Amino acid sequence: MPPVPQHLQTQYSLVTLTKWFSSLSFEWKKMAESEHSSSEDASMDSIEDHNKQDSELQFSEDEETLIIRMFNLVGERWTLIAGRIPGRTAEEIEKYWNTRYSTSQ
Secondary structure, three states: OOOOOHHHHHHHHHHHHHHHHHHHHHHHHHHHHHHHHHHHHHHHHHHHHHHHHHHOOOOOHHHHHHHHHHHHHHOOOHHHHHOOOOOOOHHHHHHHHHHHHOOOO
16 A cells, blocks of 8 residues: 555544544533523522422421420420421421411511
8 A cells, every 4th residue: 555645644643633623622612501501490499499398398297296395395405306206307397387486577
């Protein structure tokens, strides 16, 4: 096989490099778009989770009665109150109390 002339080797190399950089650039754009859409998806998920948590903040009548009685006994000691209600966190109880019984409104 005869040797390839130098000018054709250079031209071939430039074409190859151009294609490589184009594909690399395309991949970077795809990654950037993916990260951008992922951050949008994450923020939308966060908003949906927040709305879902607000709508799920419902307590049974027994839980509500116990919260009121405990609040009258110990005040705003949410951790102590939560310790008496299985499956509830102090944050949930405090948020429920402030949403339902807050006098600052």
